[in-house]
Amino acid sequence: MEEQDIIRALGALAHDIRLRVFRALVVAGPEGMTPGRLGEALTVAPTTLSFHLKELCNAGLLLQARSGRNLIYRADYARMGALMAYLTENCCAGDACAVTPPSCTNC
Amino acid sequence: MEEQDIIRALGALAHDIRLRVFRALVVAGPEGMTPGRLGEALTVAPTTLSFHLKELCNAGLLLQARSGRNLIYRADYARMGALMAYLTENCCAGDACAVTPPSCTNC
DNA sequence: TCCATAATTCAATTATTGTTGAAATGTATT
DNA sequence: AATACATTTCAACAATAATTGAATTATGGA
Numbered sequence: 001m002e003e004q005d006i007i008r009a010l011g012a013l014a015h016d017i018r019l020r021v022f023r024a025l026v027v028a029g030p031e032g033m034t035p036g037r038l039g040e041a042l043t044v045a046p047t048t049l050s051f052h053l054k055e056l057c058n059a060g061l062l063l064q065a066r067s068g069r070n071l072i073y074r075a076d077y078a079r080m081g082a083l084m085a086y087l088t089e090n091c092c093a094g095d096a097c098a099v100t101p102p103s104c105t106n107c
Numbered sequence: 108m109e110e111q112d113i114i115r116a117l118g119a120l121a122h123d124i125r126l127r128v129f130r131a132l133v134v135a136g137p138e139g140m141t142p143g144r145l146g147e148a149l150t151v152a153p154t155t156l157s158f159h160l161k162e163l164c165n166a167g168l169l170l171q172a173r174s175g176r177n178l179i180y181r182a183d184y185a186r187m188g189a190l191m192a193y194l195t196e197n198c199c200a201g202d203a204c205a206v207t208p209p210s211c212t213n214c
Numbered sequence: 215t216c217c218a219t220a221a222t223t224c225a226a227t228t229a230t231t232g233t234t235g236a237a238a239t240g241t242a243t244t
Numbered sequence: 245a246a247t248a249c250a251t252t253t254c255a256a257c258a259a260t261a262a263t264t265g266a267a268t269t270a271t272g273g274a
Contacts, residue, residue, distance in 0.1 A: 007121050013198070014118035015232090019110065026200050035251060048233065050252055055231095069241045069250050080198060084191070091120070092187060093133050122262090142221060155263065157222055162261095176220050176271040 001082045005060060009083045012059030017044055018052045022061060025075040032065075032074035108189045112167060116190050119166030124151055125159045129168060132182040139172075139181035 001009075013019050020042050025033060033041075039049045053073055056062040063074045108116075120126050127149055132140060140148075146156045160180055163169040170181045 003123070003126065007123055007126060010117050011121035014114050014121050016110070016114055019114060023197050026198055029200060046251065071251065077200060084194060084199065087191060090130050091133055092191065093136060093182070093184060153221065178221065
């Protein structure tokens with residue numbers, strides 16, 4: 001992941017609506033969610049939501065697919081993982097930022 | 108760390124100069140760096156650099172101290188760690204985003 | 215005290231982002 | 245084909261962030 005992509009991804013997540021959208025999609029899992037359901041769950045107007053979904057897509061954090069007349073948005077876990085990896089490698093030092101994932105608690 | 112703090116931290120890092128500044132300070136370690144050295148190393152004008160250092164401070168990612176007529180900026184590793192923890196817990200799912208830190212490679 | 219250095223603050227300007235409602239697109243149903 | 249629904253695109257506007265040079269604050273040394 002290029003530095004420019006990192007900046008775009010960070011910028012995309014640095015907004016309350018977008019962070020909430022992304023979290024909701026992470027929770028939703030592989031099934032994803034439609035803009036309709038998202039807007040209902042988060043109380044965001046369709047136009048506003050569409051704008052932010054596009055931002056997240058452009059940043060590469062979401063994947064879009066069509067199902068009938070609905071669009072389905074999904075979190076791109078691989079992209080998020082790449083972002084985490086970048087931050088861990090470049091913006092952390094020593095143990096200070098060492099985040100211990102659940103699977104490693106016994107290390 | 109409150110959601111609002113997360114957004115500010117992400118927003119602070121979502122800028123090329125600020126990301127480079129933060130990385131340089133992470134690399135510099137506990138000794139930190141002065142704006143003078145940073146500006147030299149990164150080729151950023153004093154006023155511009157000062158603006159971005161302030162942004163990073165406001166976001167809680169940097170610590171500031173004075174030493175004679177120099178100011179010394181340091182990365183706040185704990186804050187960065189808290190940011191990483193938040194993202195790991197809230198924006199990742201399953202193994203897809205599981206970042207394996209160096210110390211855990213044998214797990 | 216006076217000067218030089220390090221860095222910040224201020225104010226004006228420009229550029230980028232975010233919001234909103236109206237209009238348009240695409241798809242399913244009858 | 246006609247209608248309804250889900251969603252996006254467009255265009256105008258409002259708000260926020262970034263850049264720049266000049267002026268200011270703070271410290272140390274002659």
